[in-house]
Amino acid sequence: MHDKVLNVSAIKNGTVIDHIPATSLFEVISILGLHNVESQITFGTNLESKKLGKKAIIKLSEVYLMDDEINKISLVAPQAKLNIIKNFEVVEKKIVEVPENVVGIVKCFNPSCITNHERIVTRFKVLSMNELRLKCHYCEKITDHEHMEII
């Protein structure tokens, strides 16, 4: 715990997203649309982690996320843990849960899919999470983790 505090300074109120794989940090930022957040955000990445090897952490001051927003990051950071902070204390812990549907986040890997040719919000049904398999609502093809691209 002390390491974390030293590496990325604490926040008074807000949300801490921990246990993000270091390689997924920028995808998490993009999925959560953090570039549009105006309050203070601090990141740390390539921090040592026993579980992940190298992990990243995001601290969002005065920002609280809705559960469906949180679940969006399960595609790239399934082990992420969220701490809700009030007055420097953790008041609530949350884990990410796999959503049933993934909307507007992932590009369909099928080049012949209509979603890659018209302005259409992509939609996938999550078939399995352990080995990520997303079935496109439109072309019905399956996009797996290896071919997954975040929009």
Place this chain on the structure above:
Amino acid sequence: MNGKSLVSITDFSKENYLEILDLAKEFESRPNPDLFRGKVVGSLFFEPSTRTRLSFESAVTRMGGRIIGFTEASSSSVTKGETLYDTIKIVSNYCDLIVMRHAMEGSARYASEVASIPIINAGDGANQHPTQTMLDLYSIQKTQNKLENLNICLVGDLKYGRTVHSLLMAMSEFNSTFHFVSPKELKMPMVYKLFLENRGLKYEEHTEFNDIVKEADVIYMTRVQKERFSDPIEYEKTKNAYNLKKDMLKNAKPGMKILHPLPRVNEIHTEIDSTPQAYYFTQALNGVFARQAIIAKILGLK
């Protein structure tokens, strides 16, 4: 089914299939030249397909309906850069139902979400072609007098052939036993085999064609296309291994029927055309009745 789109064979239930088949039978035995009178069907063929288009046109015209539309994208406003969204929005104003063929996969699902009227998918790329499946079911039921407990032999390109995938899904409702006959490169994908296993249905895979013929109630032939092979030598080696010749039929069941979504190239020898097992041309005619039944159900006329 009234007002519903038909995009994928899974959009309809087993009960829906059976209702459509009953109605197709009714239309075949008692033609109803006025049922579609006053109805306008939009026929949007962004990609040309002569057989499917003519089948739909015949189905609608023979029941007194009118068809408007285009036969290829070059004669539509697509060439001016219009999006599919806009085309569907506009055409929705002009007709009661849209029949659509498009090269992009998922285009029909998307159109069904955009349109204010029902969409019938007449083929979206390599994805779905549900009216073909309905006419296949109708052909099987007509020739075998049942759909339950049949031995279905699927031959040729089982990897990319959308018709065999949809037929497999639909026939899985009727306790079929499946035989898959294909070159190694074009085997039935795992996802469909798992689908059958989960339903407790039997299937066997073969690379040799001959021995299976005697067991089959239905042989469903497909075309093995050269462009599917990464190695042209493999294609040359296998191209004739999945062709059906007359002497292969000598041990066939008397009621066995050969189906093919057409067009055929050389996978069914023309000498088979005159045998009692040849059914592929009648199968194409069945498409007219099956499509009439689907349209009648979707328009709520029956």
